[in-house]
Amino acid sequence: MERSLSMELVRVTEAAALASGRWMGRGNKEEADRAATEAMRDVFDTIPMKGTVVIGEGEMDEAPMLYIGEKLGNGYGPRVDVAVDPLEGTNIVASGQWNALAVLAVADHSNLLHAPDMYMDKIAVGPESVGKVDINAPIIDNLQAVAKAKNKDVEDLVVVILNRKRHEKMIEEIRSAGARIKLLPDGDVAAAINTAFGDTGVDLLLGSGGAPEGVLAAVGLKCLGGELQGKLLPQNEAELQRCKKMGIEDVTKVLYMDDLVKGDDCIFAATGVTDGELLRGVRYNGTTATTQSLVMRAKSGTVRFVDGKHSMKKKPDLVIR
Ligand SMILES: O=P(O)(O)OC[C@H]1O[C@](O)(COP(=O)(O)O)[C@@H](O)[C@@H]1O
Numbered sequence: 001m002e003r004s005l006s007m008e009l010v011r012v013t014e015a016a017a018l019a020s021g022r023w024m025g026r027g028n029k030e031e032a033d034r035a036a037t038e039a040m041r042d043v044f045d046t047i048p049m050k051g052t053v054v055i056g057e058g059e060m061d062e063a064p065m066l067y068i069g070e071k072l073g074n075g076y077g078p079r080v081d082v083a084v085d086p087l088e089g090t091n092i093v094a095s096g097q098w099n100a101l102a103v104l105a106v107a108d109h110s111n112l113l114h115a116p117d118m119y120m121d122k123i124a125v126g127p128e129s130v131g132k133v134d135i136n137a138p139i140i141d142n143l144q145a146v147a148k149a150k151n152k153d154v155e156d157l158v159v160v161i162l163n164r165k166r167h168e169k170m171i172e173e174i175r176s177a178g179a180r181i182k183l184l185p186d187g188d189v190a191a192a193i194n195t196a197f198g199d200t201g202v203d204l205l206l207g208s209g210g211a212p213e214g215v216l217a218a219v220g221l222k223c224l225g226g227e228l229q230g231k232l233l234p235q236n237e238a239e240l241q242r243c244k245k246m247g248i249e250d251v252t253k254v255l256y257m258d259d260l261v262k263g264d265d266c267i268f269a270a271t272g273v274t275d276g277e278l279l280r281g282v283r284y285n286g287t288t289a290t291t292q293s294l295v296m297r298a299k300s301g302t303v304r305f306v307d308g309k310h311s312m313k314k315k316p317d318l319v320i321r
Pocket residue numbers: 057087088089090091162164185186187188189208209210211213
């Protein structure tokens with residue numbers, strides 16, 4: 001993939017953030033998601049690539065979502081796999097909370113995990129703890145390993161975990177070990193990425209969330225030298241069969257970085273929709289709006305924060321959808 005593709009892809013996440021940010025706090029997650037999806041699709045169509053969505057939040061019959069199998073790009077560039085979440089944190093936007101993102105990842109054709117939209121168990125850490133954690137190990141072992149790798153005490157660690165009933169036992173175990181916890185209402189992509197940035201104050205992500213979010217976070221962490229391990233969690237026979245149809249024979253197997261995203265020819269792009277630890281959300285200022293994005297390419301190891309100032313006069317369709 002050409003390095004210039006990274007900057008083209010930021011236009012896609014910026015457009016989705018600008019469109020969905022208008023819905024912040026308006027209690028309507030469906031409209032926020034629709035606005036992000038439509039904006040993303042429109043801008044993708046101007047990007048020089050032959051992309052196919054291999055993992056995302058919708059299946060074909062659930063369109064207008066960007067669905068698995070959907071072709072994206074103007075059809076003239078490299079053949080790439082795409083993982084998308086036009087609006088990661090629909091409830092967050094609806095209620096005006098933290099860490100909603102417009103996010104995507106692309107990799108060379110057939111290098112991203114092709115899987116249905118289902119749950120995935122995850123553990124994510126930043127660069128210091130790579131190779132030190134094991135999704136199958138007891139929680140205390142992982143906490144001790146990360147603490148040692150970061151030259152801290154377990155009591156110093158901050159574990160991020162979605163605030164869900166299914167995590168009650170895990171939360172209890174983390175508390176018993178003495179680590180601190182940040183309970184998230186939603187948004188585990190930002191949480192996973194945050195583990196690779198020291199000043200976010202986050203050491204590891206644990207627990208289950210969406211599989212598309214797992215692949216997106218894995219690409220981000222590959223660019224940052226971190227690690228995510230995942231395990232698909234089919235909830236019923238239909239999900240199991242969908243996995244098989246997509247070529248996943250052993251759904252119980254641990255998915256390591258190279259299973260989630262092969263090689264290093266991959267790009268991650270995200271734009272803040274609401275404010276977060278890492279990215280500022282969209283600001284609307286009458287005739288202009290500002291965005292903050294993160295775009296990274298694993299091959300070169302370049303990590304860029306991009307501040308955008310957008311003219312509403314010249315591109316009114318960017319925000320009114
Ligand atoms: O809400 P659930 O079912 O526990 O799913 C968790 C997933 O939902 C999210 O919190 C938000 O997803 P949406 O953007 O689809 O609302 C993800 O970050 C996370 O992976």
